[in-house]
Structures are given as C-alpha cells and as structure tokens.
Amino acid sequence: MIAATADSFEIEKAKLCRKIAELQAALNAKDQKLRELQLAADNLLAEGEVQLAPRDHYTELSNDDIARYSRQLILTDFGVSGQMKLKNSAVLIVGLGGLGCPAAQYLASAGCGNLGLVDYDEVEPSNLHRQTLHTVSRCGISKAESARIALLELNPHCRIICYSNLLNSFNAMQIIPAYDVILDCSDNVATRYLLNDACSILQKPLVSGSALKMDGQLTVYCYGENGPCYRCIYPVPPPPEAVTNCGDGGVLGAVTGTIGALQAMEAIKVIVGLGEVLAGRMLIFDGSSCQFRNIKIRGKRPNCHVCSSQPLITGLIDYELFCGMNANDKDNALQLLEPEQRINVLDYHKLATEKKSHLLLDVRPPAEFEICQLPDAVNVPLAQILDDSYVQRFAQQLESKEYPIFVVCRRGNDSQIAVQHMKTRFPDHSIRDLEDGMHAWTKLVDQNFPIY
Numbered sequence: 001m002i003a004a005t006a007d008s009f010e011i012e013k014a015k016l017c018r019k020i021a022e023l024q025a026a027l028n029a030k031d032q033k034l035r036e037l038q039l040a041a042d043n044l045l046a047e048g049e050v051q052l053a054p055r056d057h058y059t060e061l062s063n064d065d066i067a068r069y070s071r072q073l074i075l076t077d078f079g080v081s082g083q084m085k086l087k088n089s090a091v092l093i094v095g096l097g098g099l100g101c102p103a104a105q106y107l108a109s110a111g112c113g114n115l116g117l118v119d120y121d122e123v124e125p126s127n128l129h130r131q132t133l134h135t136v137s138r139c140g141i142s143k144a145e146s147a148r149i150a151l152l153e154l155n156p157h158c159r160i161i162c163y164s165n166l167l168n169s170f171n172a173m174q175i176i177p178a179y180d181v182i183l184d185c186s187d188n189v190a191t192r193y194l195l196n197d198a199c200s201i202l203q204k205p206l207v208s209g210s211a212l213k214m215d216g217q218l219t220v221y222c223y224g225e226n227g228p229c230y231r232c233i234y235p236v237p238p239p240p241e242a243v244t245n246c247g248d249g250g251v252l253g254a255v256t257g258t259i260g261a262l263q264a265m266e267a268i269k270v271i272v273g274l275g276e277v278l279a280g281r282m283l284i285f286d287g288s289s290c291q292f293r294n295i296k297i298r299g300k301r302p303n304c305h306v307c308s309s310q311p312l313i314t315g316l317i318d319y320e321l322f323c324g325m326n327a328n329d330k331d332n333a334l335q336l337l338e339p340e341q342r343i344n345v346l347d348y349h350k351l352a353t354e355k356k357s358h359l360l361l362d363v364r365p366p367a368e369f370e371i372c373q374l375p376d377a378v379n380v381p382l383a384q385i386l387d388d389s390y391v392q393r394f395a396q397q398l399e400s401k402e403y404p405i406f407v408v409c410r411r412g413n414d415s416q417i418a419v420q421h422m423k424t425r426f427p428d429h430s431i432r433d434l435e436d437g438m439h440a441w442t443k444l445v446d447q448n449f450p451i452y
C-alpha cells in the first residue's frame with residue numbers, strides 16, 4: 001500500500017517536473033519573442049518609417065477635388081468644410097483583410113488625405129473572396145503594399161503609408177499618435193485589447209468591426225467624454241477555446257464588406273462631425289435575415305482598468321500573455337496526446353494501401369467533409385464524438401480489437417480532442433489520430449489533395 005502511494009507520488013512528481021520544464025520553455029520562447037519584437041520596433045524606427053511625416057495642411061479644394069468629390073460636396077451636411085476636414089485627416093487601418101479592404105477603399109475614394117495601413121501578412125488565394133483590394137497577381141506580396149497599389153489607382157491624391165509589420169506593444173505607441181481615427185479591422189483578441197488600450201491612453205476614437213459566418217458587429221470605442229472602451233464592455237478576455245476565427249468558422253465576403261463599409265462611414269462621421277457617431281451603442285448585423293439591430297451598450301465603467309479616472313493600466317502590456325492567445329488568428333498546434341497515440345500520415349497511408357482493416361473517422365463538420373475526404377473516411381463531427389452519440393453507430397468496430405480506429409481532421413487539433421475523449425471510454429482500444437491532419441496529407445502523401 002505504502003509502496004503504491006510512493007509510486008503514485010513519483011509519477012505525480014515526474015508529471016510536475018515535465019510541466020515545469022514546459023513552462024520554462026514557454027517562458028524562454030516569450031523572452032526570445034520579446035527581444036525580437038523590440039529589435040523589430042527599433043529597426044522600424046531606424047528606417048524612419050514609423051512616423052507619418054508632418055502633414056500638409058490644405059485650406060482649399062482643387063478643381064480636381066471639386067470634380068472628383070462633387071456628389072458628396074453637394075450633400076448639405078457634408079459640403080466643402082466636410083471635404084476639407086477629410087482632406088486634412090489621417091486614418092490608421094489595422095488589418096487589410098475582409099474589413100480593412102472595403103474600409104480603406106471607401107476612405108481613400110471619399111478623399112481622406114492620409115491613410116496608414118498596418119498588416120504583417122501576405123496576400124493568399126483564400127483571401128480573395130472577400131479582401132477586395134487584393135488580386136491574383138499580388139498573391140504573395142504584403143497586404144499593406146497590395147492595398148496601397150489598389151488605393152492609389154482609385155485615388156492618387158491620397159497619401160498612403162504602409163507598415164508591413166505586426167502592430168505590437170512597442171510600435172503601437174509610435175505609430176498611433178500621428179493619426180486622428182483608428183480602425184480595428186483585425187481578427188484576434190490580443191490585437192483588440194492592444195488597440196483599445198493604446199487608443200484609450202492616447203485618446204483616439206477606435207472604430208471597431210468584426211464579422212464571422214453571416215454576422216457582423218460594429219461600434220466606436222473611446223469616443224468623447226463618456227464613450228466606453230472595449231475593456232469597459234469586456235473587462236477580461238474570453239477563454240481561447242471560445243474564440244472562433246474565419247479560417248475555422250467561415251465568413252461570407254459580403255458580410256465583411258458591409259461592416260467594413262460602415263467602419264469607413266463612422267470614421268468619416270467622426271472626422272467631419274456628422275450625424276450621430278455609433279458610440280455607447282453596438283450595431284448587430286444578422287446577414288441571414290438581413291436585420292440590423294442597434295443595442296445600447298454600457299457607458300464608461302467607473303473602475304475600468306484603462307479608461308477610468310484612476311486607471312491601473314497606463315502603458316501597454318503583453319497582450320498575447322494577457323489573452324492567452326497569439327496576435328493572429330492562426331490556430332496553435334495542440335499537444336494533447338502522447339506520441340504513441342498518434343500516427344503520421346505516411347505510416348497511415350502505407351497501412352491503408354495494404355488494406356489493413358481499420359476505421360477512419362473524420363471529425364470535421366459536414367460542410368468541410370463535403371469539400372474533400374480521405375479514401376474510406378466516415379464523417380463523425382467532433383460534437384458527436386464528445387456527446388458519445390457515435391458509440392452506437394460503431395458498436396461492432398469498438399468491440400473488436402481487429403478494428404484499430406484512426407481519427408483525422410483538417411490540421412490535427414480536433415482529432416486529438418476526439419482521441420482523448422474516446423480513450424476515456426475505450427482505454428484498451430487502439431485509437432490514434434493522424435498527426436497534422438489533412439494538411440500533412442497534402443504535404444507528404446498527395447500534393448493534388450485540396451488544401452483549405
């Protein structure tokens with residue numbers, strides 16, 4: 001009995017030691033990243049690229065301006081003074097993706113004099129269905145540069161500064177002060193908090209948009225005396241597992257187009273002093289029923305950590321650490337299973353080619369299964385694994401040791417969750433997942449297999 005207890009202590013101790021080693025490694029990686037970010041920010045500053053050069057101040061419209069903007073100049077509430085304000089304004093757009101492209105397009109064409117474009121990413125074919133400034137021929141180049149090319153064709157009078165870098169806690173405070181209005185067109189929680197805190201500290205209106213699947217949201221933070229900030233509404237970040245991105249959940253391009261265009265609209269209203277800015281309210285767009293709802297959101301939180309009269313946060317922090325998520329929407333590779341609970345795609349391919357009896361469960365949603373599947377795969381969405389409703393369907397295979405079970409998904413994360421769950425019910429059955437999922441299949445087994 002005592003020996004057994006000592007053994008279990010030893011096992012527990014070994015586990016804790018492993019955990020400590022993992023945490024130490026994570027800490028070292030963060031330290032390294034911090035050094036890289038600092039270096040990148042220094043380089044950027046050294047290149048003199050960060051500062052928007054002193055803006056020209058215009059006092060009148062040119063003939064070309066009058067001809068170009070005539071249809072908005074004749075608007076009673078807009079007029080010459082509105083156009084002059086736009087011409088002298090500077091707007092920073094963070095993210096030149098689904099939201100940022102239409103927002104930039106409407107701001108440049110309306111005559112916003114100075115646009116800053118921030119995006120660290122490059123154009124990919126899967127962006128083109130909604131990121132309307134980019135083109136097939138510009139795949140592979142910086143999104144900020146690609147957007148600049150398109151925008152200058154639209155309006156050569158617009159001055160455009162590109163920052164083809166990740167906006168982070170070092171460069172944000174150098175870039176943002178030069179701009180009048182900031183547009184959050186990013187796709188991740190860490191960047192939302194970073195932009196919020198920077199805008200709150202620097203007192204810049206932040207036009208925040210988001211879109212997923214068929215739905216979108218829009219509001220303006222940090223606007224005026226009483227306008228709440230993002231932290232007033234969301235004091236703590238959501239748990240990482242509750243966050244879905246466009247790459248996983250999907251999105252319709254016209255939804256991002258709708259919200260992006262409205263972000264441009266709110267920015268123009270802020271600059272020109274037009275209408276009623278969407279602060280303290282949130283627009284909820286349900287694309288499937290085409291309904292726009294405007295809900296009142298709470299005002300400034302008296303104890304908000306960043307925008308209250310006695311803030312706890314007076315400088316930018318490490319937002320990836322704070323949110324437990326990276327400042328991008330790419331999935332982190334999970335490490336849930338032991339190596340013996342996984343099989344690489346080459347070994348699986350060999351076994352399947354030799355026609356060894358087995359069952360291959362594909363745990364992606366049906367819409368994704370319809371796009372492409374591995375030979376003989378059976379679609380059992382992850383939800384059916386987790387609620388155990390698959391058990392009855394595969395009772396025969398689960399009873400027979402002759403049927404090793406393999407689980408596959410798109411990138412090898414959900415498949416691990418599925419195996420971990422199935423193992424709790426069938427600990428003695430051989431159940432393994434395909435490492436790195438179908439992406440690895442395309443890379444290592446069949447380059448003609450579609451990737452998405």
Ligand SMILES: Nc1ncnc2c1ncn2[C@@H]1O[C@H](COP(=O)(O)OP(=O)(O)OP(=O)(O)O)[C@@H](O)[C@H]1O
Pocket residue numbers: 094095096097098099118119120121126127131143165166167168185186187188191245246247327328329
């Ligand atoms: N901190 C940041 N600094 C600079 N750019 C950012 C930052 N966070 C997000 N972005 C950019 O914001 C954009 C968000 O747009 P969107 O989600 O439509 O594009 P995406 O990430 O290319 O899409 P997908 O998920 O389909 O690959 C991306 O281009 C992304 O690179």
Ligand SMILES: [Zn+2]
Pocket residue numbers: 228229230231232233300301304305306307308
């Ligand atoms: Zn606040």
